[in-house]
Amino acid sequence: MKQVITLKINGNAYEIAGEPRDTLLEIVRQLGFKGAKEACGLGECGACTVLVAGVPVLACLTLAIEAEGKEITTVEGMAAGQELHPVQQAFVEQGAIQCGFCTPGMIMAAKSLLDDNPDPAAADIDQALGGHLCRCTGYVKIRKAVQAAGEILRSAKER
Amino acid sequence: MRLPAFAYASPKTVEETVRLLAQAEGKAKILAGGTDLLPGLKRRSITAELVVNIKGIGDLQEVESRNGECITVGAAVSLRRLQGLALPRAALQAASRIAAAELRNMGTIGGNLMLDNRCWYCDRSRQWWRGKDPCFKRGGVQCYVFPSGSQCRAAAVSDLAPTLMALGVEAEIVSAAGRRRVPVQDLYRADGACPHALDGEALIMRFHFPLLPAGSGTAFLKVAKRQTLDFALVNAAARISLADDGVTCKEAAAALSGSVVLPTVVPVGRLVGKQIAPAILDEAVAEAVKEIGFITPAAALDVPAGYRRQTAAVLLRRCLEEAWAEAGSGVTQ
Numbered sequence: 001m002k003q004v005i006t007l008k009i010n011g012n013a014y015e016i017a018g019e020p021r022d023t024l025l026e027i028v029r030q031l032g033f034k035g036a037k038e039a040c041g042l043g044e045c046g047a048c049t050v051l052v053a054g055v056p057v058l059a060c061l062t063l064a065i066e067a068e069g070k071e072i073t074t075v076e077g078m079a080a081g082q083e084l085h086p087v088q089q090a091f092v093e094q095g096a097i098q099c100g101f102c103t104p105g106m107i108m109a110a111k112s113l114l115d116d117n118p119d120p121a122a123a124d125i126d127q128a129l130g131g132h133l134c135r136c137t138g139y140v141k142i143r144k145a146v147q148a149a150g151e152i153l154r155s156a157k158e159r
Numbered sequence: 160m161r162l163p164a165f166a167y168a169s170p171k172t173v174e175e176t177v178r179l180l181a182q183a184e185g186k187a188k189i190l191a192g193g194t195d196l197l198p199g200l201k202r203r204s205i206t207a208e209l210v211v212n213i214k215g216i217g218d219l220q221e222v223e224s225r226n227g228e229c230i231t232v233g234a235a236v237s238l239r240r241l242q243g244l245a246l247p248r249a250a251l252q253a254a255s256r257i258a259a260a261e262l263r264n265m266g267t268i269g270g271n272l273m274l275d276n277r278c279w280y281c282d283r284s285r286q287w288w289r290g291k292d293p294c295f296k297r298g299g300v301q302c303y304v305f306p307s308g309s310q311c312r313a314a315a316v317s318d319l320a321p322t323l324m325a326l327g328v329e330a331e332i333v334s335a336a337g338r339r340r341v342p343v344q345d346l347y348r349a350d351g352a353c354p355h356a357l358d359g360e361a362l363i364m365r366f367h368f369p370l371l372p373a374g375s376g377t378a379f380l381k382v383a384k385r386q387t388l389d390f391a392l393v394n395a396a397a398r399i400s401l402a403d404d405g406v407t408c409k410e411a412a413a414a415l416s417g418s419v420v421l422p423t424v425v426p427v428g429r430l431v432g433k434q435i436a437p438a439i440l441d442e443a444v445a446e447a448v449k450e451i452g453f454i455t456p457a458a459a460l461d462v463p464a465g466y467r468r469q470t471a472a473v474l475l476r477r478c479l480e481e482a483w484a485e486a487g488s489g490v491t492q
Contacts, residue, residue: 020167020210023197041160042198043262044388055239055264061197062265063190065167066212109260130387131259 005064009033010077024050024067025059028074035075035104039133046132049105050074056112075104078111086152087111087145096145098136106132110146118153120146160201169212173333176213176362181335183209185359190214191235192266194258195274203285204297219269219364228370234269234330234363241268246368248485249377249396249478253322256381259388269363272320272330272343276313276351276420277390278457280304296352304457312420313351314458320347320422321414322379322396327369334361344414349421351457372410374401376485378478381417382470390458391417393470397427397478399486406434406487413447413475418454418467425475426450435483440476448472 005018007027014031025036025048037047041060048060051073078085084092087110097103106129113120113128120128125146134142170176180187188207190196191214199205213219219235222244229244236244241254242263257263257271280303281296293299295311302308323343331340343366348356357363371377379396383389394417400410411430416422425447433439448471454464 019164021162021164023162026161038160041201043194043258046259046261049261056261057265058194058261061193063167063193063197063212065169066193066214127387128260130385131261 003065006068007031007064007072008070009072010074018064020063020065022064023060024052024062024064024072027064028059028072033074033076037101037104039101044133045102046105046109046129047102049108049132051108051112054112054115056109073108075107078107085111086156087114087149090145090149090152091142094141094145094148096138096141098134098138102132102134106134106142110149113146114150114153118150118157120150122147162197162200163203163206165200165207166209167212168209169215171215171217173216173218173362173364176211176216177333177335177360179209179211180360180362183359187211187359189362191270192237192262194262194266195270199275202282204282213362221365225370229368230370231365231367232268233365235267238263238266238268238271247326247371247375247377247398249322249326249379249398249482250319250368252379253318253381253394253396256379256394257318262388268319268366271317272323272346273355273357273363274315274317274320276311276354276457277316278304278311278313278351279460280457281313304455304460311351311353312455312457313354314418314455315347315351315354315416315420315422316390316394316458317416317422318379318381318391318394321394321416323366324414324422324424325396325398325412326371326377327398327412329367331364331367332357332361333364334358338364340367344422344424347421351420351455354420371398372400374403374405374409374486375399376482376487378481378485380474380478380481382474384459392459392462393417393467393474395471395474395478397475397482399430399479399482401483401486408433408435408483411443411479413478415451415471415475417458418456418464418471419451420455423451427479430479435480435487440479443479444472444476447475 002017039045039047187209190212219233221233223231329340377398381394395415397413402409408430411427414424429443
């Protein structure tokens with residue numbers, strides 16, 4: 001049976017008719033936020049990662065009704081107008097994007113890591129991104145991009 | 160992949176949850192982290208008429224401490240939060256090795272202990288199984304991995320199960336019949352198709368961690384093909400408590416899982432009254448591993464049983480050594 005689900009995505013409230021079985025991923029994509037991708041649908045690839053209350057979770061394994069009343073951030077909510085978020089900027093500059101399918105999930109996980117720890121060691125990055133598959137296997141540049149984003153964020157803080 | 164249709168409830172109290180579960184007569188499933196329930200529902204290997212979300216129940220999120228050490232942990236506490244609690248080292252090591260960061264943000268301690276047993280042969284899509292006779296785990300009467308076997312050999316892969324067993328943790332269970340406390344090992348049965356001793360109407364409320372005596376050490380180790388996001392080929396945990404002299408073992412416990420159908424407490428009583436020495440550890444480990452009846456390759460079909468048995472012995476030995484070292488260093492966690 002359909003019911004009204006109210007979600008707060010990237011600072012705006014949305015109402016949509018949905019069922020209990022609708023996943024958060026299905027709903028955010030229906031609402032036009034196509035950054036989060038469905039690849040495995042089973043929690044093995046990380047392509048659907050979004051932030052719920054600032055914490056990265058897999059949208060394909062979260063029911064939309066569970067996320068009611070919580071702040072949801074997708075990759076579309078990262079940039080400020082035309083200006084990319086430092087993590088996005090670093091991914092572009094370091095060439096950490098090949099086909100781009102895994103990128104939104106990687107960026108959400110990287111943002112959450114850098115929010116907690118702006119100077120992560122390579123091992124910390126591997127831990128935080130361990131649940132994300134990149135089938136172009138661009139892992140080395142992705143790790144570099146996260147380190148570069150950390151540098152940008154740290155220098156912005158010092159200023 | 161779409162989820163099948165189900166009714167949804169989000170009770171606010173344990174009593175209400177137990178009532179809902181009893182009313183559903185086994186057709187309800189508990190949703191905590193959802194990281195195992197939802198894939199199962201999507202694959203149609205789990206069926207649920209009612210999904211009961213227990214994340215909104217305050218009691219299940221509570222953590223109680225005494226003298227700065229954690230003594231009870233609510234069943235719905237996330238694995239990420241568990242990693243930061245004042246618990247024995249082995250529990251923190253185990254929590255940090257489960258799956259990947261996102262799944263630890265979602266998954267719970269209770270959910271990890273109630274992880275279903277795994278078999279790579281069985282855990283395939285509906286399409287793959289179409290036209291084939293079901294195996295034991297899918298309600299049939301045969302096993303494709305062990306054609307001569309009389310029951311399912313799916314492997315127990317929870318990382319917290321052997322850890323909490325070695326630590327002597329008890330689970331507090333609530334059902335319509337009332338509340339009871341059982342040791343963690345009593346939550347399991349030696350049947351891969353139906354590995355849990357709890358029925359569908361019971362709910363784990365919290366876990367009781369015993370305070371370890373001064374001069375205790377614990378350790379957890381896991382071998383898997385990948386560092387993150389992989390189930391254990393073998394995992395093991397150990398606890399050593401030393402006598403007042405600081406060198407003689409007073410209490411020892413160990414458990415392992417990953418390549419067995421039932422998470423197993425292994426006998427290491429031979430260490431009690433001894434001081435650490437390579438020969439003593441070798442003897443204890445040889446005896447402990449001998450007791451493990453059946454090594455199943457179900458969780459990774461391409462790794463032979465001989466390698467797993469050898470790995471189990473090596474992991475167990477390293478766990479005992481690390482626990483002993485921590486106990487002897489005077490650091491009690």
